[in-house]
Amino acid sequence: MNRIVSDTIDVGELIAGVTVPQAGGIDLFLGTTRDQSKGRKVIRLEYEAYVPMAIKIMDEIEVEVRQRWPVCRFSSVHRIGVVPVTEASVAIAVSTPHRKEAFEACRYAIDELKKRVPIWKKEIFEDGEVWVENEEARIKRP
Amino acid sequence: MHSDTIVVTVRFFASARDVAKRSEMKLELPPASVAADVLERITSQFPAMKDLRTFTRIAVNESYVGSDFALSDGDEIAVIPPVSGG
Numbered sequence: 715m716n717r718i719v720s721d722t723i724d725v726g727e728l729i730a731g732v733t734v735p736q737a738g739g740i741d742l743f744l745g746t747t748r749d750q751s752k753g754r755k756v757i758r759l760e761y762e763a764y765v766p767m768a769i770k771i772m773d774e775i776e777v778e779v780r781q782r783w784p785v786c787r788f789s790s791v792h793r794i795g796v797v798p799v800t801e802a803s804v805a806i807a808v809s810t811p812h813r814k815e816a817f818e819a820c821r822y823a824i825d826e827l828k829k830r831v832p833i834w835k836k837e838i839f840e841d842g843e844v845w846v847e848n849e850e851a852r853i854k855r856p
Numbered sequence: 857m858h859s860d861t862i863v864v865t866v867r868f869f870a871s872a873r874d875v876a877k878r879s880e881m882k883l884e885l886p887p888a889s890v891a892a893d894v895l896e897r898i899t900s901q902f903p904a905m906k907d908l909r910t911f912t913r914i915a916v917n918e919s920y921v922g923s924d925f926a927l928s929d930g931d932e933i934a935v936i937p938p939v940s941g942g
Contacts, residue, residue: 803942810887827942834870834941
């Protein structure tokens, strides 16, 4: 299941949701917020999403992951609104029969999320603010 | 509404919303319009959008589309600057 939430991501619940008897490995990725960006001190981070499309693309990524690896369970969550420094803004959990597939599937999912899911981060500094652009998302229109 | 035009809703996000100073607007277009025409129209209305254009993607009804995607009456068009989730 893939969701957008506006408060703390419950990692325990996420792991419980992908825990099944046939899984031999669970890979968990947590993206956390940093207090520095290109040498400037970040005082606050805010995320916004085009929520229905974000969930739709997260679901598409899950389908792609399931086509490539023998996934038991897959779950991803992105947080929006203010995310205090050190807290998780994104979490992805994947369970598979063996660990290799879990690592690969989880990596694919976070890489694709950063390219395609319509979510934006604003970094707020003491003397200004900036919308961040993921390097991998700077895709020229065809 | 005239039958010789279509009306679409354009939604702006992140830096595009800051430039447009609004989160959405209605746009009346000729019937054979495509996604690129929306970018043309909003760039002429909001010249600062020019700086964003190179990497801005367009979604129609919650799916990314190419520049030549044909629009229909009632479509929801999203102006999507490079994303920064994660």
